[in-house]
Amino acid sequence: xxSPVPLQIPAVQCEQVSFSYGExxxxxxxxxxxxxxxxxALVGPNGGxxxxxxxxxxxxxxxxxxxxxxxxxxxxxxxKKIGYMPQYLQYDxxxxxxVMDVVLMGRAGSIGxxxxxxxxxxxxxQAMAELAVDGLASRxxxxxxxxxxxxxxxxxxxxxxxxILLLDEPTANVDPGVELQFFxxxxxxxxxxxxxxxxxxxxxxSQMVSRVFCVNRQVKIHPTSELTGEIIxxxxxxxxxxxxxxxxxxxxxxxxxxxx
Amino acid sequence: MLTYFSALTxxxxxxxxxxxxxxxxxxxxxxxxxxxxxxxxxxxxxxxxAHCVLGGIGAALYCQxxxxxxxxxxxxxxxxxxxxxxxxxxxxxxxxxERVDSVIGAIWVLGMAxxxxxxAKTPGYIDPMSYLFGNILMITGGDLxxxxxxxxxxxxxxxxxxxxxxxVCFDEEFARLRGIRTELYTLLLxxxxxxTIVLMVRVVGIVMVIALFTLPAATASHFSTRIWQMMLFAxxxxxxxxxxxxxxxxxxxxxxxxxxxxxxxxxxxxVIVGKGLKNRLR
Numbered sequence: 178x179x180s181p182v183p184l185q186i187p188a189v190q191c192e193q194v195s196f197s198y199g200e201x202x203x204x205x206x207x208x209x210x211x212x213x214x215x216x217x218a219l220v221g222p223n224g225g226x227x228x229x230x231x232x233x234x235x236x237x238x239x240x241x242x243x244x245x246x247x248x249x250x251x252x253x254x255x256x257k258k259i260g261y262m263p264q265y266l267q268y269d270x271x272x273x274x275x276v277m278d279v280v281l282m283g284r285a286g287s288i289g290x291x292x293x294x295x296x297x298x299x300x301x302x303q304a305m306a307e308l309a310v311d312g313l314a315s316r317x318x319x320x321x322x323x324x325x326x327x328x329x330x331x332x333x334x335x336x337x338x339x340x341i342l343l344l345d346e347p348t349a350n351v352d353p354g355v356e357l358q359f360f361x362x363x364x365x366x367x368x369x370x371x372x373x374x375x376x377x378x379x380x381x382x383s384q385m386v387s388r389v390f391c392v393n394r395q396v397k398i399h400p401t402s403e404l405t406g407e408i409i410x411x412x413x414x415x416x417x418x419x420x421x422x423x424x425x426x427x428x429x430x431x432x433x434x435x436x437x
Numbered sequence: 438m439l440t441y442f443s444a445l446t447x448x449x450x451x452x453x454x455x456x457x458x459x460x461x462x463x464x465x466x467x468x469x470x471x472x473x474x475x476x477x478x479x480x481x482x483x484x485x486x487a488h489c490v491l492g493g494i495g496a497a498l499y500c501q502x503x504x505x506x507x508x509x510x511x512x513x514x515x516x517x518x519x520x521x522x523x524x525x526x527x528x529x530x531x532x533x534x535e536r537v538d539s540v541i542g543a544i545w546v547l548g549m550a551x552x553x554x555x556x557a558k559t560p561g562y563i564d565p566m567s568y569l570f571g572n573i574l575m576i577t578g579g580d581l582x583x584x585x586x587x588x589x590x591x592x593x594x595x596x597x598x599x600x601x602x603x604x605v606c607f608d609e610e611f612a613r614l615r616g617i618r619t620e621l622y623t624l625l626l627x628x629x630x631x632x633t634i635v636l637m638v639r640v641v642g643i644v645m646v647i648a649l650f651t652l653p654a655a656t657a658s659h660f661s662t663r664i665w666q667m668m669l670f671a672x673x674x675x676x677x678x679x680x681x682x683x684x685x686x687x688x689x690x691x692x693x694x695x696x697x698x699x700x701x702x703x704x705x706x707x708v709i710v711g712k713g714l715k716n717r718l719r
Contacts, residue, residue: 285604286615317662
């Protein structure tokens with residue numbers, strides 16, 4: 178409480194943040210702090226405010242009360258250091274762009290009126306390589322599957338060379354078979370950048386994050402080690418079914434929650 | 438066809454040559470800006486800007502006749518009205534969050550009504566038809582020069598902003614998060630649209646000028662996997678439509694504007710129907 182010199186500027190700090198669309202309150206009195214290189218998952222019911230919270234952190238929305246600091250400055254000032262993968266791409270399927278074009282958009286902030294440099298292209302290729310999609314670079318974006326598209330959008334976020342990565346439902350369109358591979362990639366990324374990921378699938382994220390934020394008008398924080406059926410029940414309300422798995426990736430096993 | 442080519446070199450048929458030059462000069466601007474407009478789904482905004490141009494033309498004709506302001510040509514009036522309408526429409530669609538389409542529709546009609554009233558009140562007889570549907574007989578050497586200058590501005594800015602414009606058109610929110618001032622690019626695109634419209638008002642008129650924006654670009658989108666390809670194909674299709682349309686209109690004694698637009702529409706429908714048949718046969 179009294180520590181005079183903070184050792185490190187938190188990646189994201191929310192203090193008593195409230196946000197409403199008109200009369201409808203979406204988030205009320207939300208306070209939390211996320212340290213650098215922390216990995217956090219936002220879970221909760223639809224309409225609970227997960228995407229709104231991401232948009233507040235991005236500065237696309239402004240809270241009515243409270244303050245948000247990202248890397249010690251306002252969200253707008255920190256924007257360039259945030260890589261964002263939106264849940265829905267409001268994109269026109271007939272828009273003729275290649276995969277490389279899309280990933281290069283992560284570099285669009287630094288080019289002015291000019292062209293992308295060799296360095297920009299190298300960074301974009303590297304981001305694609307990290308997500309194992311570099312082979313798709315010259316393909317038309319609209320010819321990809323949902324899961325491939327999702328990875329390209331993460332590569333685009335990575336091409337921003339972010340310090341913080343915000344992922345809105347990264348597994349929404351991913352086939353169950355690909356999910357595990359996806360999870361390995363995200364886990365790898367979490368070693369380098371601060372990751373905030375919105376997910377419906379608590380089982381999926383609880384393996385890669387250290388804390389779970391339950392967003393349902395308020396934000397409740399749970400270390401993943403403490404996740405119990407009771408807490409999950411509280412997060413989602415009644416319609417949750419717990420499935421206990423015993424994967425070989427952890428000796429103690431871990432819990433999945435499937436939301437019906 | 439042969440008579441068309443000999444007509445092009447006929448010193449008494451200078452207007453035909455001017456119309457062809459104007460069309461060929463304008464085609465790259467239409468190809469480039471039309472591609473952005475189609476990709477961004479702004480055709481409706483472009484339509485509103487085009488119709489507001491009549492207000493500027495009318496006001497210029499009126500002032501020329503009434504106050505003897507000879508420098509205030511219809512072309513200048515058109516440019517001022519087009520840019521004014523583009524900025525107004527742009528700011529409304531960016532700022533106001535409600536019923537943007539109603540406001541745009543109102544601007545569309547009011548701009549046109551202003552033009553008709555001015556033309557009606559202008560001393561002497563002026564045929565509004567030639568502004569609404571184009572009249573190649575009205576193109577002067579001075580117009581060609583203006584078209585060339587505007588063309589250079591539009592193509593230059595259109596190509597310079599290529600990468601950022603694509604980023605804004607593809608995913609505006611993401612572009613904004615990269616620190617791009619997306620509102621500025623939207624306004625720039627609308628202003629470039631306005632200038633492009635002015636380029637061809639003489640040839641095809643304000644009512645049909647939108648066809649040259651959308652039809653070549655929409656046709657080209659069926660063959661293109663990249664934006665620059667779409668621009669290139671749209672430019673070529675625009676040139677073919679103008680040259681072919683003028684030739685047909687000369688040979689068959691048809692009004693040139695509608696013939697050009699019909700040809701552009703014919704290409705578009707052929708591609709759509711052809712694609713549909715191909716998919717069905719597969």
